[in-house]
Amino acid sequence: MEYDNLDNFFNDILAVQEDIYIWGTGVYGDILGRLLDKYERRWNGYYDNYPNSKTTELNGKSIFNAQKVPLKKGIYILSMRNYINVYNQLRESGVSKEHIIMFSSKDLYEQMTKRVIESDEFTQKISRFKDIHTKERCLIIGNGPSLKLEDIEKSKKLGLITMSSNMIFNCYERTSWRPNYYFFTDVMGMRSVFAEREKLLMVLKNCEYAFTRTDGLLFDYRNDKDIQNLMYFDFVYSKDEENFDFSEDCSKQIYIGYTVTYAMLQMAVYMGFKEIYLTGMDHNFSVEKATKDGNVIVDETVQDHAKILGGTKVWGVADVYKITCAYKAAQLYAKQHNIQIYNATRGGKLEVFERINFDSLK
Numbered sequence: 001m002e003y004d005n006l007d008n009f010f011n012d013i014l015a016v017q018e019d020i021y022i023w024g025t026g027v028y029g030d031i032l033g034r035l036l037d038k039y040e041r042r043w044n045g046y047y048d049n050y051p052n053s054k055t056t057e058l059n060g061k062s063i064f065n066a067q068k069v070p071l072k073k074g075i076y077i078l079s080m081r082n083y084i085n086v087y088n089q090l091r092e093s094g095v096s097k098e099h100i101i102m103f104s105s106k107d108l109y110e111q112m113t114k115r116v117i118e119s120d121e122f123t124q125k126i127s128r129f130k131d132i133h134t135k136e137r138c139l140i141i142g143n144g145p146s147l148k149l150e151d152i153e154k155s156k157k158l159g160l161i162t163m164s165s166n167m168i169f170n171c172y173e174r175t176s177w178r179p180n181y182y183f184f185t186d187v188m189g190m191r192s193v194f195a196e197r198e199k200l201l202m203v204l205k206n207c208e209y210a211f212t213r214t215d216g217l218l219f220d221y222r223n224d225k226d227i228q229n230l231m232y233f234d235f236v237y238s239k240d241e242e243n244f245d246f247s248e249d250c251s252k253q254i255y256i257g258y259t260v261t262y263a264m265l266q267m268a269v270y271m272g273f274k275e276i277y278l279t280g281m282d283h284n285f286s287v288e289k290a291t292k293d294g295n296v297i298v299d300e301t302v303q304d305h306a307k308i309l310g311g312t313k314v315w316g317v318a319d320v321y322k323i324t325c326a327y328k329a330a331q332l333y334a335k336q337h338n339i340q341i342y343n344a345t346r347g348g349k350l351e352v353f354e355r356i357n358f359d360s361l362k
């Protein structure tokens with residue numbers, strides 16, 4: 001069953017007598033679970049092909065690894081926008097099409113979010129960052145295996161304004177460098193990394209400002225009086241993921257590009273940087289979708305993250321094809337607005353941006 005109207009979906013789902021499972025534990029799996037609770041509709045749990053091993057529950061419901069736990073009888077609601085692979089997986093497993101629910105309109109996902117989250121009061125705070133760095137240079141630091149501690153140190157000596165993300169704090173004990181701005185957008189990653197409030201407080205203490213999405217776990221801290229430098233933005237999908245949108249007003253929205261780097265690029269441009277450098281962007285993952293068809297490729301010999309950051313694995317599956325499309329959109333926007341984006345990564349597979357030798361930076 002495919003829905004293009006949210007009210008019709010809830011009218012029908014409230015009448016269902018069978019067990020209900022949500023497929024997918026990403027942001028919209030979370031939102032759907034919260035909506036079902038809001039409508040007081042009983043449901044039974046989650047299935048996911050690539051669940052976070054550290055998270056066994058979401059919204060008080062169990063998360064079943066679809067690759068290890070047999071499917072149970074019931075209705076499956078697919079929470080992802082690109083659902084065809086999961087739909088085929090369920091059909092091949094013997095689930096009838098009448099027992100699979102999808103959403104044909106991408107707008108429905110934003111409607112779901114708005115029914116759960118009221119964010120305007122908080123996202124407007126982003127406006128204070130408009131054009132505050134028009135005469136400075138920015139270095140966006142990725143977590144790829146090519147990242148070196150000495151490169152991080154050099155960025156400090158060069159006086160570059162730095163943006164970083166995710167597990168970068170794992171190197172803090174070995175460097176006096178700290179990022180000006182820190183980003184975290186991966187919903188599944190948040191649940192494991194920031195399960196304890198103390199970890200978030202440590203991260204916030206070690207940057208000027210941190211940025212995150214309104215539809216993630218960290219939005220729960222929006223009224224915490226001890227947390228003043230955590231900024232929230234609405235994270236939305238582009239209408240066309242072959243030609244991604246690039247935000248011109250980050251206080252209204254930042255567009256999802258399947259990598260936190262795309263959010264950082266949009267914010268860097270919003271802050272007024274005209275010269276942006278990337279490093280640690282290897283653009284190569286152990287589990288990834290490298291082509292448009294969405295087939296998953298696994299290569300355990302590939303290292304996802306730098307050893308200086310703990311060499312951790314990615315959360316979920318890296319959609320390299322869509323990430324590349326997003327980078328192309330960023331490059332197009334930059335050229336149209338007289339902005340230079342250079343890839344100073346040591347090696348790696350990212351070829352969208354002009355290459356520059358990191359050692360040549362002065």
